Amino acid sequence: MQYDDSEHQVVALEGTSVRLRSAGGRNSVVLLPFLLASPEFAVVDGEPFPELEPLGLLDGLPSEVLAAAKEWERHIVEVMTGLPPDAEPGATKRPEYDPELHPLGERDQAKASELGTAPSAPSAPAGLAMPRRGCGGWWISGRCASGRRPGEST
Known part of the structure; x- marks a missing residue:
């Protein structure tokens, strides 16, 4: 793995501590x-990590809140990638959401204009679940479903 400007090997794990050995033979614990x-x-070599869905994250939410959250997710995926999550293979990105043509702020503004909302104040009722960048989960009633507020460390 790459860390601290050099390659390291993981030689031991204990709890949340990782013992590393640098390519130059220096040992450290992080x-x-x-x-x-x-x-x-960065992982230098090896198999890529599989993509996993966050199981149970939305369990227990009322169906109308879950439906609204999924609709917000659709909009955010389109802003982030240029395509909605259900786009057909080979689909063309809408120009206003194409990351190669516009920075994120412009794509946010385009989506806000499309939805008729201000980018800093989504028109979601209080308590509605919606995805939120920096949250690491869904924003529900002023709190992340991940249990932390945006910007808080995990």
């Missing part, structure tokens, strides 16, 4: 959350 959050961290 807390796993710190390691994974580091912008320098």
Whole structure:
């Protein structure tokens, strides 16, 4: 793995501590959350991690809240990728949401205009579940379903 400007090998795990050995033979211990959050961290080789759905994240929500959350997710996926989640293979991105043509702020503004809302104040009723960047989950009644507010560390 790549960390702290050099390659390292994981030699031991104990609780949340990771013991590393650098390519130069230096040993160190790093807390796993710190390691994974580091912008320098990268897996050098090996199999890619599988993509997993966050199981149970929305269990127990009322059906109308869940439906509204999924509609918000559809809009956010389109803003982030240029295509809605159910787009056919080979579909063309709508120009106003194409990440290669517009920065995120312009794509947000285009979606806000399309929905008739201000980008800083989505027209979602209080308590409605909606995806929110920086939250790591769904925003429900002023709190992330992940249990943290946007910007809080995990």
